[in-house]
Amino acid sequence: MSRRLVSLTLDTLADVPATCRACVFWELDPAAHDRAHAAGETAFEKEAWLSTTLLQWGSCGTVLYVDEVPAGFSLYAPPGYFPRSSAFPTSPVSADAVLLATTYVEPEFRGNGYARILLQTVAKDLVTRNVRAIEAFGTSVLSAQDCVLPADHLLAVGFKTVRPHARWPRLRMDLRSAVTWREDVEVAFEKLINTVTAVAGDRRSGRRLTPAGP
Numbered sequence: 001m002s003r004r005l006v007s008l009t010l011d012t013l014a015d016v017p018a019t020c021r022a023c024v025f026w027e028l029d030p031a032a033h034d035r036a037h038a039a040g041e042t043a044f045e046k047e048a049w050l051s052t053t054l055l056q057w058g059s060c061g062t063v064l065y066v067d068e069v070p071a072g073f074s075l076y077a078p079p080g081y082f083p084r085s086s087a088f089p090t091s092p093v094s095a096d097a098v099l100l101a102t103t104y105v106e107p108e109f110r111g112n113g114y115a116r117i118l119l120q121t122v123a124k125d126l127v128t129r130n131v132r133a134i135e136a137f138g139t140s141v142l143s144a145q146d147c148v149l150p151a152d153h154l155l156a157v158g159f160k161t162v163r164p165h166a167r168w169p170r171l172r173m174d175l176r177s178a179v180t181w182r183e184d185v186e187v188a189f190e191k192l193i194n195t196v197t198a199v200a201g202d203r204r205s206g207r208r209l210t211p212a213g214p
Helices: 030-039 040-058 083-087 116-128 151-156 175-180 185-196 199-204
Strands: 003-007 062-067 068-075 097-105 131-141 159-162 171-176
Touching: 003 116, 030 040, 030 083, 040 159, 062 116, 068 116, 097 116, 116 131, 131 151, 131 175, 151 159, 151 171, 159 185
Parallel strands: 097 131
Antiparallel strands: 003 062, 062 068, 068 097, 131 171, 159 171
16 A cells, blocks of 8 residues: 655645544634534634644644545644643643644554554654644543544553543653654654554544533
8 A cells, every 4th residue: 555645735625534624623712613613614714724824833734645545634733723722621731842633544544553654744744843742632531522532542652641630631742852862853753653552542543422522
């Protein structure tokens, strides 16, 4: 199988799964999120958010293609671009970190390490931008909002818990300490990610669950 990784843009947004393409869980605060849903404007808000973020901050996501078929994507940016992040009881995200909002792998492609590849791509991009760390909110409740990654998946791919919580822990991956292993960033992140077992996390990273988040 051939795989290709492409930056998330207004053009490649069309290859993100429809439910995710119109999801603005992270991109709007809870009140604005509810208004957008009521007005049927979530897809418009998603495009507006992506356009603004690309212009102001730059690349904020990756789309993965396997044999030219869209297989998954990631979404990340500084926490200020994700108003929902402030609603979590374990917020705020550390000042030196970028927030990994979500990764998703289509069901037919799970179990092949693609969630690991998406995370590795995010990490390498952020290292070149002198970002110190990635943080993410995890969930330990299977009925939680599906845009929030399972905490055990994050732990499996190298994150460490920095603020525990029974339902919404905040986790962190320190990028600079990882890079000190080798001058070659490519090799450094292969070592970081390959030291953990990601198979179980891959199978759960994109599970569609019943919304019940912050």
